[in-house]
Amino acid sequence: MIESNHNPPLLRDYTQLLQRSRDSVETKQRINYEQEMEECGLPLVDLGGLWSMNEEESVSCASEICKASAEWGFFQIVNHGISLELLRRMRKVQVELFKAPFEQKMASGLLDNSYRWGNRTATCPKQLSWCEAFHVPLSKISDETCYGEFSSLREVMQEYADAMQELAKSIARVLVMNMGGGRSLWEDNCNESTCFMRLNRYPSCPISPEVFGLVPHTDSDFLTILHQDEHVGGLQLMKDSKWVAVKPNPDALVVNIGDLFQAWSNDVYKSVEHKVTVNQEVERHSIAYFLCPSYESFIGCCDKESSIYRRFTFGEYRRQIQEDVKDYGHKVGLPRFLVST
């Protein structure tokens, strides 16, 4: 593939590393495995029940959310209250943004300098991500100076972030109440300035399935709401020690539990590993909204007596991840914070 001037130079930068390991058994096994993947339907929750005045309906909807969070760590939601018109408008500006020349995305300070691409610190092919992203702190979304010539982005980003914030909080409230928790955990610590929004683009990839779109990871937040591409699949998650692919549902958003809810619930809710594969012919877009607390917030456990994780702040957690990515090429995550280690 000739890398057009809006694509990051992924192939050029990855070539050496790939050539060195092309013949390895590990790479060959991984490629065979990817080609055999089947699609699955995630638990589907109709959020209509949650907004309903009928108590039986709202109790049953809440219990579906909690069951899926404990058994899958992932579910899809319909009737979520976010208009299709807003989702499409946001997707349209996202597509336009990524069409900007690579140099401009890299160097013009766009969206608080939040542009990232690939993983050039990787030491083996399984650490390579074939993607570019803007990982934007919500505190910067209203700041006009972040947008440069993309000033029309601001209004829709703000509208999208506000809508996602409300939705994420409604789901988090259900999960907290189910464990008998009060409002203190996140109502006071997560707000419109502590969360993140990540705009992802996975360019078509001539060497798929040799590299991932996004390497296997768990999210480092309370929960994530994902608006994935309506037609192009690629998201896979771990279920019963096997990778399963998520079939795109144009009417649904995908919700997944992050590390912080797993820690807070003492492993009742599961922060499940997921990854993205790439496609030889078509590109894929997605937007993730991460519900996060402020860096100073302590992530305790709802049951302080029997907590399996030590208390830590979100800032401490993020720093440890960055250190581990630097030292080992990947995130270690919650196991680092177990009381017994």
Ligand SMILES: C=C1C[C@]23C[C@@]1(O)CC[C@H]2[C@@]12CC[C@H](O)[C@@](C)(C(=O)O1)[C@H]2[C@@H]3C(=O)O
């Ligand atoms: C190299 C890495 C950065 C990352 C953790 C990881 O080991 C693998 C995936 C990355 C990711 C993607 C989703 C989220 O944006 C993120 C915060 C996460 O939890 O996993 C990032 C991590 C990061 O940027 O620190």
Ligand SMILES: O=C(O)CCC(=O)C(=O)O
């Ligand atoms: O693009 C996707 O489907 C998933 C993205 C993701 O996992 C993330 O941004 O954390």
Ligand SMILES: [Fe+2]
């Ligand atoms: Fe993720």
